[in-house]
Amino acid sequence: MDRRTLLGIILIALLTTLWALYTSIYYAPRVPLDTVRPQLKGAVPEETVKREAPPTIPERWIEVETDLLRIRLSSYGGTLTHWELRRYKDWQGKPVQLIPIGERELWIAYYDAQGRRVDTRRLPFIPSVASDTVYRVSGNDSLVIRFRYALDSVHSIERWYVFHGGRYDVGVGIDFVTGDGGGVHQRYELIWTGGLKYQEYNSVDESHSASVQISLAGDLETLDAKEFDRAVETQATGRIDWVGLKIKYFAVAILPLPRPAEFTVLARGQSFHAPNGGVVKRYDVTLRPLSRRGGEPHVFQVYGGPLDYDLVKPYELTAMVEFGLRWLVRPIGEYFMLPLLKGIHWLVPNYGIAIIVFAVLMKLLLHPLILPQLRSAQRMQLLAPELQKIREKYKDDLQAQQRELFRLYQEYGINPMSGCLPLLLQLPILYALWAVLNYSIELRQTPFMLWIVDLSVPDRLVTLPFRIPLFGFNYISGLALLMGVAVFLQQRLSVTDPRQRWMVYVFPLLLTLLFSAFPAGLNLYYFTFNVLSIGHQLYLTRFRKKKLTLEDLKRQPKREGWLMRRLREAQALAEEQAERLPPSLARRLKIEQPKPAKQQKKKRR
Known part of the structure; x- marks a missing residue:
């Protein structure tokens, strides 16, 4: 899982589960609401109501x-x-x-x-x-x-x-x-x-x-x-x-x-x-x-x-x-995901196993959208040493650094934003999935195995003697913990930039706490999906017979997409504006101005 994918998952989690973070505060021992x-x-204006005397019957x-x-x-x-x-x-x-x-x-x-x-x-x-x-x-x-x-x-x-x-x-x-x-x-x-x-x-x-x-x-x-x-x-x-x-x-x-x-x-x-x-x-x-x-x-x-x-x-x-937003998300959940989940359960009479099979099928169906993300992450991982050299060489000149990074991307035919569009296309699907697994009455009070006794509520593996600050609950979800371990392994495989090493440890911890407020059925799906993603990533990076190299990237045909063209135009515009700056202001802003053409010719002689 690369950085963009992880940030996308966190964005979905924040957008769709603010209620979960808020409601988790209230998992204290309850007084029956019958007393409330x-x-x-x-509701009924007193002055307009004629109240009859208590009946004698x-x-x-x-x-x-x-x-x-x-x-x-x-x-x-x-x-x-x-x-x-x-x-x-x-x-x-x-x-x-x-x-x-x-x-x-x-x-x-x-x-x-x-x-x-x-x-x-x-x-x-x-x-x-x-x-x-x-x-x-x-x-x-x-x-x-x-x-x-x-x-x-x-x-x-x-x-x-x-x-x-x-x-x-x-x-x-x-x-x-x-x-x-x-x-x-x-x-x-x-x-x-x-x-x-x-x-x-x-x-x-x-x-x-x-x-x-x-x-x-x-x-x-x-x-x-x-x-x-x-x-x-x-x-x-x-x-x-x-x-x-x-x-x-x-x-x-x-x-x-x-x-x-x-x-x-x-x-x-x-x-x-x-x-x-x-x-x-x-x-x-x-x-x-x-x-x-x-x-x-x-x-x-x-x-x-x-x-x-x-x-x-x-x-x-x-x-x-409930299926989510009516104009986009609801049709996905109502006419595709819920019938698919029920169809699997008809063949496999255990909703826990049905969710695992459901995750496998969704992994296969989303493969065309996920593959560009994985390929983009793999290419960026190969290019990481070269990127680090440029950042070190031009650490005091951000404009020159951006220019060299852009040149490097062009040389190897890499679009650093190529994995974003597939991720955005997945967002409605992820939201519909969240709604189906969160609101389906079929999962209510349905046990799976071991400590998972109800797929519709968080599975409590460990009860703590205190409440976790900011989150408010006093337990850890077993499935959320397993998913955090899976995310940690994915980060170890994909993060090579030393500046992002903190993500390897912070994001899994954050996701473990965040997903502890999720229903067990939803966490079971995410855990299964992440395990499958780890296997796919290991195949591409370690077990594939023909591994991708920088030379392979150079030989591949280069296609300039719409986004890369706009980035190139923006870079050219920035350089043009830098030429117009007074030299004193450019030095103060630490911007390297291109040398006049005559000076460059003299230098070549």
Whole structure:
């Protein structure tokens, strides 16, 4: 690995992992976030809400268990209080529960005849099935549970839920009816408050992904609540496709049926401090229908499950899966890298081994881009003694030094910048790779071998009794340490300039600390890729039968590229400007001025 390649990797690491450096500070022992229940100020204006007196009818519970979900409904407001994913665990080993403790989701607020906004979360709805009972739905079966609340002797609110045995979505219906069953036009809002309950150990990392997304006529709008001192909000009105709340690996999305539908969506969010330096983002989302066709009920499809690309694709929610920058990086990750990784895993049922095979394939695919870098590094290594002689000879005259270096490059047909363009072409690929390995739920809580028990989080080989300054964490990643050793070996092979010897020791140490905050799956890929690069470099420099020499470089055909031509023109311009300087100023700046042509001819005689 030459200097430019290493600097490029460091640049990518800095650009894509500032969050990792920041979040690593918070790997202290955690207090469960169940105890953190911040409320958004002003989410529901107090002066507009008519709060009913506590009901005299006791609250009743209905629990529905499907093949994938365990959901609890409350008779108060006909709301959801529990949405559990049976096949996924949180960082404490408990089933993933998406609804924050104490919240009642998908609740209704309607406006009475006086225009007052009425909160229905404490109103006793009457269920259509027996309460305090667990209902089981499996396979292709479905179950409908209805709730009804009488507004007066004539009007009432009806809402219902449709559960399916093998799906992560639930059907939701809302209707305002008269005594004869006819629909009425009623202003109301469907609301989700409090966001989603966090599931990962690192709350800052989870907050990095927590957001609200609104799909409006195919355009995506994202609300990211980064502010601590105030709430941020957005509003979208028009043909809504869906509204989603997401964290790193899970999401809840509300899809009006049929899609798109005319709604106004209000989203509001704010960041809050959590115990031990953590961060929690809370969001409130309100859907307000703009019209009601002939008093027909409103029907929604609510998805609550993992951000698995194949699972959310039928719901047209793939935009919620993180792949990086949408205009360039996302297509690479979405249509190439993720399918390739899943295809390898289909053949090799171990994601650790699949990542190793994936790294080998990526090494082969990137070979046309990497080879110019290696060749450039090899040529610069051959030329290093000559470069050092010029630097020593003209150490007091930088202009003369640059002129002689340029002449040497021309003599041997070397472009010192030839490895930069291939490196730049790799940057979108590296970023897409980082996004795929960092956000793929397939790697979540997936073990590999030895101390690597979860490919989605840093692998802790050694726990230190202190926190590393600047980085903030108190452990060393085993895979990051192995990668640091690999980088050290690469530097020993490629760095010949005495002025760059410090890179041999400093960069591996820096990368070890930097990559210790990376998920184990990502470090496993980088380690494998670097080992393959070492083998390739050894072949070119030591084990190849016909080794490249300076004489070979001289005999090779010389092609002046665009960059070398510009460098030559810049050098000529600099010499021309140096000729125009007064001799006294040139001596003061230590610039050697070309001698007049007559003096050169006399000297030749």
